[in-house]
Amino acid sequence: MTIKLQELNKKYGKKPVLFDINLEVPTGSFTMLRGVSGSGKSTLLSIIGGIEPVTSGQVVIDGQDVDKLKGKVRTDFYRHKVGFIFQGFYLQPQLTIAENIALMGIFAGMPRSEREARAKELAEMLGIVDVLESMPAEISGGQAERACAARAMFMKPEIILADEPTNNLDPENAKNVIEMLKQIQEDTGATMIVASHDPMVERYATQIISIKNGRVAEEKK
Ligand SMILES: Nc1ncnc2c1ncn2[C@@H]1O[C@H](COP(=O)(O)OP(=O)(O)OP(=O)(O)O)[C@@H](O)[C@H]1O
Numbered sequence: 600m601t602i603k604l605q606e607l608n609k610k611y612g613k614k615p616v617l618f619d620i621n622l623e624v625p626t627g628s629f630t631m632l633r634g635v636s637g638s639g640k641s642t643l644l645s646i647i648g649g650i651e652p653v654t655s656g657q658v659v660i661d662g663q664d665v666d667k668l669k670g671k672v673r674t675d676f677y678r679h680k681v682g683f684i685f686q687g688f689y690l691q692p693q694l695t696i697a698e699n700i701a702l703m704g705i706f707a708g709m710p711r712s713e714r715e716a717r718a719k720e721l722a723e724m725l726g727i728v729d730v731l732e733s734m735p736a737e738i739s740g741g742q743a744e745r746a747c748a749a750r751a752m753f754m755k756p757e758i759i760l761a762d763e764p765t766n767n768l769d770p771e772n773a774k775n776v777i778e779m780l781k782q783i784q785e786d787t788g789a790t791m792i793v794a795s796h797d798p799m800v801e802r803y804a805t806q807i808i809s810i811k812n813g814r815v816a817e818e819k820k
């Protein structure tokens with residue numbers, strides 16, 4: 600699932616935040632998107648994930664110019680291809696962990712039995728079966744992280760986007776999260792993009808893209 604960004608520009612209202620981005624993220628890579636706060640990492644992930652529109656330029660995913668996708672075709676495309684792990688590991692507080700994990704399945708109209716089976720399968724893989732019927736407020740931080748990863752993997756996406764997954768974690772938990780993401784990437788063959796300013800993430804990356812003031816400053820590895 601190659602991702603290509605061509606001559607991409609993004610403004611929020613009149614404020615330009617991304618400038619002339621040209622990038623290629625190869626299939627199956629573990630790509631780190633590095634840059635200081637405000638450099639444009641979350642914006643770039645939101646564009647790749649179809650949450651934010653571009654101002655100009657092209658996003659091509661697996662040879663498909665995503666701008667040409669409309670309506671239900673577009674919704675289905677992103678629902679099946681992309682899993683998002685949001686900044687802050689946000690779980691819906693009024694839903695159980697099992698329901699949180701299966702959320703995308705509800706939107707996609709998957710039957711309940713199939714949703715429950717898939718949620719259980721992922722919970723087993725990530726070691727959180729015990730808390731499937733718990734509410735988010737009743738579980739540990741590490742379990743919440745794994746629940747968020749399970750939710751992102753629910754539709755078997757070929758692209759997983761993680762926004763600052765180690766923010767606010769102590770070094771040991773930060774390492775656990777990155778190793779979990781790396782393992783998921785290796786097991787599923789998904790293309791993983793991790794936005795982070797944590798130097799620890801660099802060691803795990805197969806490609807590092809630095810953004811500075813909305814421009815790609817460096818690509819290495
Ligand atoms: N919805 C929005 N409306 C207007 N400006 C925005 C919006 N979201 C982000 N910005 C601005 O765009 C720029 C890039 O923000 P972005 O959130 O992409 O940075 P970031 O690299 O993810 O930062 P952080 O490390 O703090 O998460 C910033 O100047 C920010 O103020």
Ligand SMILES: [Mg+2]
Nearest residue numbers: 640641686762
């Ligand atoms: Mg951000």
